[in-house]
Amino acid sequence: MHIPDGIISASAAVSGYAATGGLTWLSLRGIRKQYVNPRTGIPRAALLTAAFFAASLIHIPIPPVSVHLVLSGLMGVILGWFAFPAILVGLLLQAVMFQHGGLTTLGINACLMGLPALLAYFIFRLRYVFGWEKPLPNAVLAFLAAFLAVAFGALMAALLIVHATPAYMDAAAERTAVMALSLAYLPVALIEGIFTAMVVIFLLKVQPDLLEGDRR
Template sequence: MHIPDGILPLGLTLGGFAAAAGMTAICLNRIEAQPDPRAGLPRASLMTAVFFAASLVHIPVPPTSVHLLLCGLMGAMLGWYAMPAILIGLLFQAVMFGHGGLTTLGVNGVILGLPALAAFGLCRALQGATHPAAAAFASFVAGAGAVLLAVALFAVILLAGLPGHLDASAERAAILALALAHLPLALAEGLVVAAVLGFLRRTSPEMICVR
C-alpha cells in the first residue's frame, strides 16, 4: 500500500499533498484543543515506531506477499494523533527503505491516514458498547475495515492515474490480485485490533483514545 515515486501523475501527487495537509491541519487543531496536547505524544511516538517497523513484516499470501498496515490499530490507539504519526512513519519508510516515495508521501498519507481516522471514529462512536462481545466485534470491524478502506483507496487512486501507454487490463488484473491478497491481512489485523483493545479495556482503559 505504498505508492512509489514516478507512478502517479503530477496532478494526483499534488492533490495528495493538499489532502494530507488538510487532514493533518484538522488533526493538529483537534489535538491542540485537548486539555493537554502533549499527553498523547509519548504514545504517538511509540506507535510511530511500531508502524514504521510493521512495513517490514511480510506475510506470504501466494502467489504474492503483503505487509502489515496497522492503520486501524493506529487510529484506535492514537485518535487524532494518528495522521501525523502515520506521515512521520511513512517519511522514514520512504527515506530508509524505499517503501513508498517522497513525492507520493501525501497520497500514501491519505491512503493510510483516512482509514485510521475512520477506525478512530468507529471506536469513538461505539465506546458505549458495554457487552464485551459487541466491543470486540466493533474493534474487529475497525481493524479489518481500515485495511479494506486503504486497499480501496489505493486501487482507486492507481486506476485514476493509470497512464495511457500501459496495458490497462493487465494492470487492473494485477491490482485486483493484490487487493484479494489483502483479504487475509484484513482478517488478521481485525483480530489484532480486537485483541489489543480487548486487553486494554481490561487493564488500562485510558490507553484507548476516544477523544
C-alpha cells in the same frame, strides 16, 4: 500498499500533498480540542508511532505466503486524532531512512493509510455512543474498524493505480483490475481485523486506559 516514486502522475502526487495538508489541519484542530496543551500528547503519540512502525514489520503467515500488517485500523483506534500526524511522520521517516514508500507520493501514501485510520477511529468511538465496556462488542467494533480500514485503503489504492498510472486500459479492463486488486486484499483485511480485535481484547484486560487515550 505504499505507492512508490515515479509511477503516479504528477497531478495525483500534488493532490495527495494538498489532501494531506487538509487532513493535517483537521487533525491538529481535533488535537487542540482534546488537549489544553497539545504538547502533552506528543511523547505518547511518538512512542506509540515508533511501536506501530516496528510492529508493522511483523509478518503474518498465511501459508504458503506471509503478509505484512498494515495496522492503520489499530493506529486509529489507539491514537485517535494523533493517528494522521503519526502516520505522516512514520511514512516520512521510512522514506528518509529506508527509501521505503516514496517522497513525491508521501502525500498520497499518508492519505491511503491515514484516511482509513481516521475512519477506524470514528467506528471504534461508537463504543462510547453505546456505552460498551464488555470485551465482545469492543472486539467486534475493533474487527470492523480494522477490516474496513484495510478494505477502504485497498480500494483507494486500486483506484489510484488504475487511473493515475501509465497503465493504458479500456474501461472494462479498468473495472476488472480495481476489483481484482481490492479482492486480493480481502484476506489481508480479514487477518488485520481479527488481529486488531485480539489486540483490543488484550488491552481491555491489561491496560484499558490505552484505548481511552482520546477521551481526556
